[in-house]
Amino acid sequence: MLLAISCKKQETEKEEAFQKNADSLIAPFELTNNYKAFFTDDTSFPENGEVKVTFFGVSTLLLDDSETQLLIDGFFSRPSKNEVMTAKISTDKIAADSIISRFKMDRVKAIFAAHSHYDHAFDVAYVTQKTNAELFGSLSTLNIGRGGGLKEDQMSLFVPGKLHNFGKFGVIVLESKHSPMDSKTNHEGKEILFPLSQPANTLEYFEGGSYDFIIRYNNKTIYIKPSANYIKGMLNTF
């Protein structure tokens, strides 16, 4: 009997723990339903040695210390779901120009594309051209650049582990792994082998390898992980 009571108590505790866990899982979802409430429109200039990081969605990030800007990814177009699934599309130049202008992206020294799926690299060629930056990426990303008219001296192939310096920023590229994909998009590691020109179907933007970034700034380190997977031990030396 005592055992039964004990089991019953354990069951109740389990149920309570499950409910608590479920509540915590639901809470962020409820928040994301109202995601626009979290938008800010801060185009202010970083001051007093601050490093400002602006998030443009997916993993497009602008790092700015008022002297030097770095861009992680380059995805400013927002094609509709229908366009993504069926149409051949091109960079939304009006949207990209507006962001480049509003965020005063005239000091972008380098653009690092985390991988070559469209939601990371669709606009990198146009943005590299407009900002006069240098595009760093995988073979696939560089073929997106070539298809967009970039010249070889505007692009550099990733060298994982190498430190690149831009102003006070240091950037190290790390090999990583894409989050698990479903069967329709299961082309992990598949390369874009030839220059990819627009208009193009978003499904032509193969992953081409995934990368993380370590950003050094003075004595601070920022770790950027654009896709939710990892290679075991990759951070052991950092």
Ligand SMILES: [Zn+2]
């Ligand atoms: Zn992806």
